Amino acid sequence: MKLNIFLGYACNFKCSYCLQDPGKETAVRQKGGVSEFVERVVPQLSGKRIDLLGYWGGEPLLYWQTIRDLQSALFEAGIDVRAIRVTTNASLLTPEIVGDLNAMGAHVVVSDHGSFGEPAWDLVRHLERFSLHFLFTGKAPTAWPWFDRIKETEDRIGRRVFPHVGWVRAMDGCDPAYWMTPEDLALHLSHLWDLAEMRISGDRLASDLLEGPYQEWREAMTRSNSVIEPLCYGSDHVSVDLSGNRYVCHHSVDRSLKTGEMFKTGRTKAEQSAEASAARFVETENCRNCAINHWCRGNCHRSRTHEVDCRLAKAKHEIFSWIAQQEGLRHGGLYHHAHRS
Numbered sequence: 046m047k048l049n050i051f052l053g054y055a056c057n058f059k060c061s062y063c064l065q066d067p068g069k070e071t072a073v074r075q076k077g078g079v080s081e082f083v084e085r086v087v088p089q090l091s092g093k094r095i096d097l098l099g100y101w102g103g104e105p106l107l108y109w110q111t112i113r114d115l116q117s118a119l120f121e122a123g124i125d126v127r128a129i130r131v132t133t134n135a136s137l138l139t140p141e142i143v144g145d146l147n148a149m150g151a152h153v154v155v156s157d158h159g160s161f162g163e164p165a166w167d168l169v170r171h172l173e174r175f176s177l178h179f180l181f182t183g184k185a186p187t188a189w190p191w192f193d194r195i196k197e198t199e200d201r202i203g204r205r206v207f208p209h210v211g212w213v214r215a216m217d218g219c220d221p222a223y224w225m226t227p228e229d230l231a232l233h234l235s236h237l238w239d240l241a242e243m244r245i246s247g248d249r250l251a252s253d254l255l256e257g258p259y260q261e262w263r264e265a266m267t268r269s270n271s272v273i274e275p276l277c278y279g280s281d282h283v284s285v286d287l288s289g290n291r292y293v294c295h296h297s298v299d300r301s302l303k304t305g306e307m308f309k310t311g312r313t314k315a316e317q318s319a320e321a322s323a324a325r326f327v328e329t330e331n332c333r334n335c336a337i338n339h340w341c342r343g344n345c346h347r348s349r350t351h352e353v354d355c356r357l358a359k360a361k362h363e364i365f366s367w368i369a370q371q372e373g374l375r376h377g378g379l380y381h382h383a384h385r386s
């Protein structure tokens with residue numbers, strides 16, 4: 046199971062492409078904080094295996110004491126947590142936090158927001174497991190500037206840097222100027238094919254940029270799910286606040302996205318409607334009949350650009366299939382240069 050814990054919206058930056066919903070603070074009620082979490086959530090996790098635990102702000106480092114307390118509570122209760130991920134702008138790192146993160150074995154995804162503020166690179170270099178986050182958006186449809194950014198960071202910290210690549214979601218909270226239009230998509234897809242071809246030719250950075258999304262695709266495509274659940278809400282994907290309220294998206298605790306208490310079955314009308322909103326694409330005929338629905342799962346259900354998202358998912362599937370075929374052929378000694386479709 047993937048468990049996301051929402052800590053709060055506070056952040057020391059104000060990036061316009063942020064996927065969090067800081068404007069919607071009405072539903073944030075952290076009255077009980079950690080003690081409420083320990084009382085209401087931890088017992089329900091007993092006996093469950095958490096494959097990936099994600100801590101989400103705002104900026105999680107502003108909630109560091111809370112994270113420490115939550116970690117202690119989970120540890121003391123013997124909850125089986127296999128991996129931890131913290132996504133941060135890393136500007137507030139301290140030597141103590143670095144020590145804690147390393148002791149937790151956390152994978153730290155450092156999002157470098159350039160002009161908005163720099164990560165504390167002197168401390169980032171001491172993180173045992175970290176990657177640098179990049180986001181494809183309508184304003185950043187190609188990764189070319191990231192090549193230099195990765196090399197600069199490697200020079201700065203003296204070791205290899207792995208990118209962690211994502212795609213913007215056209216949802217509330219994110220400035221529409223960053224959403225991908227059909228025109229942006231055309232340029233972006235051509236670029237993804239370039240990266241794929243570069244990967245096959247042995248380019249290290251292109252290969253690293255595609256690696257995470259490619260492996261995720263491979264893993265999903267070899268899984269045999271009979272029931273297709275929405276992308277961010279299901280038996281294996283749970284997002285909660287500290288009071289144990291469950292949401293259909295880990296970027297927001299808006300009331301309209303709340304589906305009631307964790308693992309509860311009976312739901313109010315409002316909670317049913319939140320659940321239905323999560324399934325609004327995946328349960329359409331198109332998605333139900335789609336060959337890649339157990340990977341795509343209807344895409345982001347909060348997106349305002351579903352058509353673009355759907356085309357992107359299908360094109361990514363084609364590109365990743367091509368890579369798999371080329372790498373399979375190469376490993377079999379039969380590699381020859383292939384063509385984009």
Ligand code: SF4
Pocket residue numbers: 064214216276277293294295296344345346347348
């Ligand atoms: S629904 Fe999922 S993909 Fe969409 S914004 Fe929320 S967490 Fe991201």
Ligand code: SF4
Pocket residue numbers: 326327331332333335336337338341342343344354355356358359
């Ligand atoms: S690719 Fe399109 S049709 Fe297929 S599951 Fe995703 S959103 Fe649905």
